[in-house]
Amino acid sequence: MKSLDDAAEPAARGDGKYPIDDFLALQEATPARQARSEATFRALIQAGSRALDGGSLEKISISEVCRAAGTSVGAFYGRFENKEVFFTAIQQSAIADVWDGIQQMLNELDARDAPAAEFLESIATFWVRIYRDNRGLYLAAFKHASTRPGVWTPFKKLGWSGSALIAKTLANRLPGGHDDLLVRQAMQFVNGLLVNATINDPGPIHLDDPEMAGHVSRFLCLYLGVPAQAPVETGRSRAVRKARQ
Template sequence: MTTSPRGREAQASSIAAPLQTRSQQGLVRMLQAGRELIETSGNLDDLSINDIVERAGTSIGAFYRRFDNKDSFFEVVQDAAMEEGLEYVRETVERDPAWRSNDAGTLADAVISFYVATFRRNRGLYHASLLRASQRKESWDAVKSTNHEVLAMVVPRLVSALAQSRGIKTDDNATQSLEFEVRATLQMILGMLVNSVLNDPGPLSLSSRQLRSWLQVRLRRCLGLPEG
């Protein structure tokens, strides 16, 4: 993924660029260890720098040569995860037949599958980010910025397919109306997924086997598409 401006700034201020391969490997291990620990705990406050370096097989000194503190470390880990997700979307949009399909139902199902998989894969990271955001830290901004980029790739394709399914000529007014419809529906669904991260409600928790199919049906219904 191409690092976001915020990510580049965080990396520039937080990391003293390693000059040796061994140092680079240590950095990679620390970032991977932090990613795994954050995903497990879902709360940065529960994670110590000792936990990170012990899991990575490095040292406290090595950590502080690259990061100012645990917050700056989290920002770099988060930016890397967001960039990884964006790269996956770019590749999927280019290669996956479902995403390249002009069938609105097929595309809608693919969008839901992507978001459910993303929230499941990043559940701990998102939870930690939301908790930090509640403390007035701009942690969730990175996730929101990434989602804006995802929507920029997804929405025009879904609008085009939806217009075709309805036999609508996509003039400016029609396009704006359909785009609002698509964005508003996805906003509602994303709100449900965020709630699942924070509150783990039942019966549709993030781990529910029915979650993906249930959301696919709701998206189809909201967009007036036949249920698959």
């Protein structure tokens, strides 16, 4: 089985696939599990993901994870050799879910020929949710990167592959015509912003702020020259506007 670091570098391959396929292929290479075993596996992955929201990988208690998953410590070690392997499985599962979600979102928008502004608004909302839903996983990977350099590689591949797929779907809808590189550059800025908001949270806009997706959407529209849709005013933005009057 290939390791995560054996996957292709971020460049289009002859078969038209993106680098994320190499990472997701690691899941497909594992032996098939029976339905009951699969349910236990998924329960452990979900419990582990929730545990990461409360602390680092080192602080995760395997016994508490097993208790939350409704299974035994023996069942855990029957599936995962150690915490490192468990973390990789959590990461694989999360990235596979995100990748499926990206493809479904873009297919739906493409099928109804949505305008570019709607594309960008949907992408912004989805992208912010990726970081919100997986904050513990990103934080744990960041803390873990000093002892295991390759741990951040799957996130880089997800960002590159997601951006490439967005560019492939969106580029022809831009006012200036097809510009694959411009779309990928815009998404590079978005990923940088959201990684920083997840790990460092410098403000003034925070990851959990309702306005975050709107700010990302407006940035994408401005960067790509797409007229933005009228923003929906939230309670907080309304209060800010009134305070400025």
